[in-house]
Structures are given as structure tokens and as C-alpha cells.
Amino acid sequence: MEKLIHSTRDNYRERMQRIFLFDPLYSLRDKKKKDYKGRNIDYFGLGLLTLLFFFENMLSRNKNTGVKELALFLKEMTKEEIDFDDSGFQDLSRTLIEAFRPASGKRNSRKFYNWNTRKDEEVFYSILKAAKSDIKTNTQYYTLDEQGLKLIFATKEYFSEFQLSINQLVLRKQLEKGEFIGALRQIEEMHIDVETLNNRIIRIKHEVQRSIISNETHERYKDIVEDINRRLEREQDEFNELQSFVKDTKEKLAYELKDKKEQKTYELIIKIERELRDVHLNHRKLFDESIVLKTKALEAAQESLYYIGIDAFNFEQEILGELISHPLPLESSRTLVKPFLSLEKAEIWSPLIVFDKQRITKEDREENIRNFSELISDEEVKKDILILQKNFAKIMEYILIFMKDKTKISLEEFVNHIKKSENKDILNERVFYEFWLILHQKSPINIELNEDKSENIFKDVVELLYKRVNKINVIEDIGIVKGNERYSIKNMILTLEEK
Numbered sequence: 001m002e003k004l005i006h007s008t009r010d011n012y013r014e015r016m017q018r019i020f021l022f023d024p025l026y027s028l029r030d031k032k033k034k035d036y037k038g039r040n041i042d043y044f045g046l047g048l049l050t051l052l053f054f055f056e057n058m059l060s061r062n063k064n065t066g067v068k069e070l071a072l073f074l075k076e077m078t079k080e081e082i083d084f085d086d087s088g089f090q091d092l093s094r095t096l097i098e099a100f101r102p103a104s105g106k107r108n109s110r111k112f113y114n115w116n117t118r119k120d121e122e123v124f125y126s127i128l129k130a131a132k133s134d135i136k137t138n139t140q141y142y143t144l145d146e147q148g149l150k151l152i153f154a155t156k157e158y159f160s161e162f163q164l165s166i167n168q169l170v171l172r173k174q175l176e177k178g179e180f181i182g183a184l185r186q187i188e189e190m191h192i193d194v195e196t197l198n199n200r201i202i203r204i205k206h207e208v209q210r211s212i213i214s215n216e217t218h219e220r221y222k223d224i225v226e227d228i229n230r231r232l233e234r235e236q237d238e239f240n241e242l243q244s245f246v247k248d249t250k251e252k253l254a255y256e257l258k259d260k261k262e263q264k265t266y267e268l269i270i271k272i273e274r275e276l277r278d279v280h281l282n283h284r285k286l287f288d289e290s291i292v293l294k295t296k297a298l299e300a301a302q303e304s305l306y307y308i309g310i311d312a313f314n315f316e317q318e319i320l321g322e323l324i325s326h327p328l329p330l331e332s333s334r335t336l337v338k339p340f341l342s343l344e345k346a347e348i349w350s351p352l353i354v355f356d357k358q359r360i361t362k363e364d365r366e367e368n369i370r371n372f373s374e375l376i377s378d379e380e381v382k383k384d385i386l387i388l389q390k391n392f393a394k395i396m397e398y399i400l401i402f403m404k405d406k407t408k409i410s411l412e413e414f415v416n417h418i419k420k421s422e423n424k425d426i427l428n429e430r431v432f433y434e435f436w437l438i439l440h441q442k443s444p445i446n447i448e449l450n451e452d453k454s455e456n457i458f459k460d461v462v463e464l465l466y467k468r469v470n471k472i473n474v475i476e477d478i479g480i481v482k483g484n485e486r487y488s489i490k491n492m493i494l495t496l497e498e499k
Helices: 002-009 012-020 023-029 043-059 067-077 086-100 146-153 156-161 163-177 180-211 215-254 260-312 315-325 330-340 351-355 378-403 411-420 424-428 430-442 459-465
Strands: 108-114 119-125 128-134 139-144 408-410 469-482 488-498
Touching: 012 108, 012 119, 023 043, 023 086, 023 108, 043 067, 043 086, 043 139, 043 146, 043 163, 067 086, 139 146, 146 163, 163 180, 163 215, 180 215, 180 260, 215 260, 215 469, 315 330, 378 408, 378 411, 378 430, 378 459, 408 411, 411 424, 411 469, 411 488, 430 469, 430 488
Parallel strands: none
Antiparallel strands: 108 119, 128 139, 408 488, 469 488
């Protein structure tokens, strides 16, 4: 009996804390408010949709999620269900966010009696936490906290559907905190997730080839395959981010090997890198397999539908039997048989042939002489360099305006600033990304005014900076900066060493 009692009370506090995570949802259920047409608002359901909204944005790595973004989502989600204007939806969004993150900024808490310690205790939990903020527009963004993720995971269907994506999020949290042993355990679970997903893809492949007997079934399997393909693509992006993060962490630890503890940590991160690479490779094979499934298997299923239709059609019964057993009028008989008659054929000469391409040859055949294409002249090269110098100088002017009195900025900050400015079209130009790549390759650049270096592509940039700057340094930083749908570039840190 003592052993049973001990097992029952074990982890009692943690279990109660998980139950209390649902308190904000139930507090929303008790709210009584109606829309402009007098209809009751389902605060409980909207609360869950709010959590799923922030979770989906975490999966897609969208960090700009606040009151306005949630209001727009709810407006689209509840079309013809809730009658509010934009201001009403923003008030609704604030109410939902404050339920998960009180306006005071303090964490939610709940008192309870702990049967394990035999004491009154209090647990604290945080569903939403403040993320970055935009000071210029006075906008605060939010993201799910650890307990918020646990609350999402408690929904069974969502948990099983996105098991690997969830493990990726948890792994990233563990790596950021330096919990490398727990990270190894998480990667082992990801191996199991990939294997389970592989078995599911194999099963769907067999079902597609065997079970599709109608167009409705084909469309259902098509949606399933496309959903798997989209999820695998999103997980591939996350794997790339994780590998980049692990690589940067390993490089940082390599410079701090002083004692045995740090040496052991370094060995752990190497093992994590190797295991993560293996699971990423297996996942990549799944991604390739899903593409094959999306194309070949579904095409084969469409063909099978065609042949099933042919086999199921009985010409003698459907056509011949109808003509013989029922005395149909001539016009009706002709209409019945017409789809099975071949098209009328006739060989005629078309006058359009005179406009067809004619093969023209000379009687005196000349020997074809193959010459090399002409080289670009020096004048054209100098002209291109001059254009590049002016473009690079213009980009540096934008950078100086953004930096003001600062001496260090990141490429990500600068791109985000450009997106909101009148000069956002520059992100569509390849020269913008060439500027940063060449600047990084030639870094550090000493600012020296030299008239002889007229062909230096940074000549105008040097003239712009030489009065106040000694040197330009550009180094890589963590993350990928996406300028637009076409261009993306590794994040960088630009530092100006002033005189």
C-alpha cells in the first residue's frame, strides 16, 4: 500500500500545474458579451483559436504577431459569425490576449493543497509572453511561452499531427538553454517520429494504388498527400535552422575549452550535431519520397480510375441492348450512337501551306567559318564599374541614414527598416545583395582616399566615409534575412570604426 501511495503522490505538483493551464480558457467561457447583432460570442472557442494562431506562427517562424494581426485573423475566421468592425475585433483580441497574459505583466498563479508535501502551495504559469516590440509604432508582439506550448500539446489531434514540429521547437529551446543531454534525448524521439512518418507514407502509397475507386476518394488522398508535403517542407526549413544554430554553438564553445567540464560539453554538442545530421538526412529522404508520392502515385491513381471506368462499361448492355430491346426513333438512335462514331476524315490541300517555312539554299555553298564572340571592350567594363560604384554609394547612404549615431547594425535590422520605408523597391534589386556579399568578402576595408584606384567598386563609398571612418568590418551572424520571395541572404553585422 505504501508503494501505491508513493506512486500516486509522485509529481503531484507538476500534474496540478498542467491542469491549471486550462484555467484561462475556462475564465473566458464565463465571459458574457454579444456582438452588434446581439449574438453571444464563443470566448472559449476563440481562446483556443488564439493559441493555435500563435502556435502556427511559431512553426512558420513569424515573430510579428500582436493585437492587430490576431484581430485580422479573427475577422477572417469568423466571417458572418461575429458582427464587429475593426475596432471591435481589436478589443476582442486584447481581451483574449490578456486572459493568457495579464495586463500587469505578472504570470498567472493558482493556490492548491499539495498531497505530496502536505502543504498549501502556489504554482505560477505563463501561456503567452512578450516578444519583440516596435517602438516607432508602439506595437507589442507576443509568442507562446513554454506552458503555452504544453497547453497546445494537450490537444491530442494537433499533438499527433505535428509531433516532429513540436519536437523541433522543444529541441531549439533546450539548445538555447544549454540542456544538451535533454537535447540528445529529444533527437532520439525525432528519429522515432521520422520512422513513424515513413511508415505512414508507405501505407498511403499502397492505399492510393489500391483503394482509389472514385473521384471523391482520389481528391481526399490528394489533399492528404499535399498536406504531408507542405508539413515536410516546413520541417526541412526548421532542420536547416537547427543545424545552423548547432554549428554556431559548436564554434563558440571551441574557443572556450578551459577545463574538463567545458570539454565534455563540447563533446556533447559534437554528438548532437552528428545525430541531428542523421535525422535530417532521413527526413530529407522522406521529403523526396513525398514528392514522388505526390506525382507518380496520384497520376497512377488517376489512370486506374480511367481504366476502372472502361472495364465497368459494358457496350453490349449499355448501347446494343438499348437499340435492340427498345424501338427508338431514328434521331434518338443516332444521338445514342454518336459518341462512339469516329470523326469524319478527308485529305485536302490547304492554301495555308504556301505560308509554311521554306528551305532556301544557295547553289554556291560557302564554307561556314566559326569565329569566337567578340570580347567586351574596356570602355564597357569601365562603364559597368562606374554604375556599380554609384549604386554601392547609394546603398551606403541609406545605411548611414539608418545608423544615425550608431556604429554597429545588423543586416536584419536594416532590411526590416527598408521594408517600411519609401525605398523598399531596392530589396528587389540584385545589386543590394551583391553589395553585402562583396563587402563581407573584402572585409575589413580600410578607408583610404586614393585617386589611382578608380576601378575599385567601393571608390564612391570610400569618398563618402573617409572623413569619419577608418575601417569597415562585416561578419556573419545567426539567421537568414529574407528580402523578398526571390532573394534571401545570411544575416551580417556591419561595424564602422570611427576616427
